[in-house]
Amino acid sequence: MARRVLSVFLAVVLGLGLTAPPALANQGLWTATWSAAMQRPTVGFAPNWSEKGFDDQTVRQVVRTSVGGASARVRLSNVFGAKPLRIKGATIARTSEGAAVRPGSVRPLTFRLSRSVEIPVGGELVSDPAPLLVAPLERLTVTLYLAEPTGPATAHVFGTTTTYRASGDHVADLGASAFTEKTTSWFYLSGVEVAGAPRRDGVVTFGDSITDGAAATVDGFTTYPDELAERLGGKRPVLNTGIGGNRVLNDSTCLGERAGKRFQRDVLDRPGVRSVIVLEGINDIGMSEVPGEEPCVLPNPRVSAAELIAGHLELVKRAHAKGIRVIGATMLPFKGAGYFTERGEAVRDEVNTWIRTSGVYDAVLDLDRVVADPADPDSLRPAYDSGDRLHPNDTGYRAMAAAVDLATL
Structure with missing residues (x-):
């Protein structure tokens, strides 16, 4: 019964986009539902964008969850970066088709309540909770706007899912028209986590x-x-x-x-x-x-x-x-x-x-x-x-x- 009450409480608190109280922060309330192992920037055996990085571009990445939860947050990595990574804006949404996302599902991602964030060289961080109810085995789209030159990008080179790129800021776009470039690598995105009962x-x-x-x-x-x-x-x-x-x-x-x-x-x-x-x-x-x-x-x-x-x-x-x-x-x-x-x-x-x-x-x-x-x-x-x-x-x-x-x- 106590676990169910705690789960309902979190669904309300995190659903409002608020941060859970400090007393709850270390009770295993977040569960990784998707992940990618990060690598050094490299062309490797297949072309991708990691060596050159990004400059005034939006990167849209699709993942599939394994389990669902009452709220979501993303984990971003600059573990192999050569300079601090500045993210100007980010969103999470339910995937429609290709680079398009479902209307009404776009949620801004914040970092300590700010829409922008800087991740130091070698660093990794998680976003604040986003009020998005996540279903098991559901496709989600994470979009990052990189306004300044990033330099070579921490990546997962051999993905099996299409990643999209657009010039300029398109983090809130519903449609796919701006996303004219494609690859099959992930960039900076090392995990998606969901909130719920401790597990x-x-x-x-x-x-x-x-x-x-x-x-x-x-x-x-x-x-x-x-x-x-x-x-x-x-x-x-x-x-x-x-x-x-x-x-x-x-x-x-x-x-x-x-x-x-x-x-x-x-x-x-x-x-x-x-x-x-x-x-x-x-x-x-x-x-x-x-x-x-x-x-x-x-x-x-x-x-x-x-x-x-x-x-x-x-x-x-x-x-x-x-x-x-x-x-x-x-x-x-x-x-x-x-x-x-x-x-x-x-x-x-x-x-x-x-x-x-x-x-x-x-x-x-x-x-x-x-x-x-x-x-x-x-x-x-x-x-x-x-x-x-x-x-x-x-x-x-x-x-x-x-x-x-x-x-x-």
């Missing part, structure tokens, strides 16, 4: 491009974290903190900080997290087998199974110290992929065997066996293959989500 049942999916959703249908919300949120029916948060090309042991200028370095920001600091699914290591193996001087891949020293296991052990230890359950996912087959070698396959097999049998993880999600070709277990099942022999297609991602034992979460 701690969120699931973080942590990994590389297979978690990120490479080869999934753009704007289709068919990544395996999206499909898992569908399975949960909008009743539990599912947060995607995958980064394309990410590794357990080595940083990259293009492909994100190594897993252990970003684990605090992308998992442990997210509000309301109960469990994390770790799917990492295939890029450590594959990239260490690739000769050459591709800057995005370097450094790429040869890695052993023992080194990868040590990296996984560090993640488990840190999660357990925060009371977070850890589910270990076995690495998917990659025979036929551009960086496949027999030596790399031997390392994958050894690490997967350790994940299955060591007992270190609280539970195991054996994705290797879920998506493997029965006729050739070192390869992806053809029906699940996007075509590059490494990343699943939409059907494959759906099969991965379907394999999650919900009781382990």
